[in-house]
Amino acid sequence: MTEEQIEYRVTAEGVKKAFGDNQVLKGVSFKVEQGTATTIIGPSGSGKTTLLRTLNALDRADAGVIRVDDVELDFSKPQPKSEVRRFQSRSGFVFQSHNLFPHKTVLENITEGPLIVQKRPKDVVISEAVELLEQVGLAAKRDQYPYQLSGGQQQRVGIARALALKPKLVLFDEPTSALDPELVGEVLSVIKDLAVEGWTLVIVTHEIQFAKQVSHQVLFTDQGIILERGTPDEVIGDPKEERTRQFLQRILNPL
Structure with a gap:
């Protein structure tokens, strides 16, 4: 299938977001294909949750263009409230x-x-x-x-x-981080079922094995950029970047 034939549910280009002097997102770009699950992994403070929240305008990006389904917002210019509401209505958000x-x-x-x-x-x-x-x-x-x-x-x-x-898109912000360990599996099982059913999902998670099982695409973020992207086998199984390897080593093989 050519690039032109792929139907993308999400397209983000050059997304930037700062909180005061802290530049959390530094021009992030990526796409999410319809009916697929994308997981976002990375160290604390790398911009994962902020990136997720820009996809629902819970955090308004300072610059960049984000399209979700049929609604596109250019955050470098003022947006009418009605258009922001249309944008937000395209996705559902599951909080920590x-x-x-x-x-x-x-x-x-x-x-x-x-x-x-x-x-x-x-x-x-x-x-x-x-x-x-x-x-x-x-x-x-x-x-x-x-x-x-x-x-x-x-x-x-x-x-x-x-x-x-x-929603056309379901966003999950570390959906198991507030749970006791014995309760994690029941929530991850529901999300896996949604992925199998063909919902379009973007999931911020620290559950690396879950990301490996459920994802069509994995994004590794670090210091406000997407440092590495690809299939689970590529990013988790055989990462190209040393920073990705260090992160996974620390998560998968703790002392």
């Missing part, structure tokens, strides 16, 4: 710390966005939410509140909530 509404039931957490933001029919939204709960293995928890759930269950509700918006 669940971010569920504590006073709402599991079902209410999932239906909030489709009902309030998208103004879709209530009976349809509830039916789809129940299906999503079955998909993430939590159908029996629909009427419980977040405090009644384990961390892994809360994160699976967070995933269902993101999917309920029918």
Whole structure:
């Protein structure tokens, strides 16, 4: 398949972002093919989460062009709020710390966005939410509140909530970092299923073996740039850059 025939869900070109004097992203460019999973790995402070958040404009880039599905924003110039909202509506975001509404039931957490933001029919939204709960293995928890759930269950509700918006792209910000080790597997299993089903995913993760299993593309970031990119076999199995090798050695073979 030629470059022209590939359908990209995400295209980022020259993305820059600074917080004060700290230049976190230094002109990042990459593409994500439709129906594939891309993982972003790298040391703390390398810009992984900031890069992910620019894809939903949770952090507005200072410069660069990002296209998600059919909406493109040029962050070097002011953007109308309506266009930013269109851009944000193309993706769903799964946070590290669940971010569920504590006073709402599991079902209410999932239906909030489709009902309030998208103004879709209530009976349809509830039916789809129940299906999503079955998909993430939590159908029996629909009427419980977040405090009644384990961390892994809360994160699976967070995933269902993101999917309920029918996004073209699902973004995961270290979805297992806040979980106890024994709960990590249940969340990673759900994400693997989404990858198999053909959702377009971008995942910031420190779970290197998971990245190796789930990814079509791996991006290794360091000091605000993408230092290396390729398939898992290329980046994780046979990295070209010494910095990538050092990072993986430290992660995979800790003292």
